[in-house]
Amino acid sequence: MPNAFCTPHRAVCAVRWSGLLLAFLLLGRMAHAGEVEVLEQTAREWIEPALAASLPADGSAPLRTEVDIGSLDSRLRLAPCDKVEAFMPPGSRLWGRSRVGLRCVEGARRWSVYLPVTVKAFGPAWVLKRAVGAGATLTQEDAELAEVDWAAHRAGVLAAPERWVGLETAFPLTPGQPLREHMVRPMKAFEAGAQVRVMGGSGGIRISATGQAMTTGLVGQNARVRLPGGKVVNGLVQADQTVELAL
CATH class of the missing domain: 3.90.1210.10 (Antifreeze-like/N-acetylneuraminic acid synthase C-terminal domain)
Structure with missing residues (x-):
C-alpha cells in the first residue's frame, strides 16, 4: 500500500504518486495519439490509388485533385489490432464529401471506424x-x-x-x-400516338412508311412504332421527327 512507504513524509509522497499518475496518463495519451496517427496514415495511403482509379475519364485534361482528410474522434478507444484495412462504405464514393472506413481484420476484437474525407477535382x-x-x-x-x-x-x-x-x-x-x-x-420529337415516318435501308436502297408512335420520341433515343400491317418496330428518333431503322 502507498501509505506504508509515505508515513514520514506524506506530502512528498503524495507529490511523487501524483507525478507518477500524471506520467502514466501522458504515456497512455501518447500511445493513443500514435495509434490514431497510424490509422489516419493507413487511410491516406489507401485513398491516393483509389481516387486515381475512380476519376472520370471524359475530361479534356487530367483533373487536379485536392483531398482533405478529417480526424478520428480523440475519445475513441480501440482494441489492439494486428491488421487494419481501409474501405469505402457501401453506396459511397470518393467524390465531394464522403467517408473512408477503417476496420480491424486481424485482432481479438473486430471494429470499424470512419474518417470524414472531402475530395475536390x-x-x-x-x-x-x-x-x-x-x-x-x-x-x-x-x-x-x-x-x-x-x-x-x-x-x-x-x-x-x-x-x-x-x-x-x-x-x-x-x-x-x-x-x-x-x-x-433529349429534345422531344413527338408524343406517343402521333403519326411518324419510319425510314430505313441498306446497300443504297431506302424505304419509308408511316406508322403510329407507341412511345414518346426523344431525339437520340429508341422509340417503338406500329406499322399499318400491325408490326411493331424499334428505331432511333431523329431531330427531323423521323424514326431510323437499322436494317
Missing part, C-alpha cells in the same frame, strides 16, 4: 455565360470553358460539347453554372 468544364430558361435548346454560344470543381455535385460534368449542344434544359439555369448531366434532357 478541378478541371475544365462548360460554364453558362447567361441565364437559360427551362425547356430551352442549348447552343455552343450559351457556355464557355472554365476551371471548376467537378466533385462539387454528384451529377457528372458534361465535358464534351456533343453531350449538351442541341439538348433541352431540364430546369432554369443561371450564369456561372457548370453544365452537368442532370441539367439537360
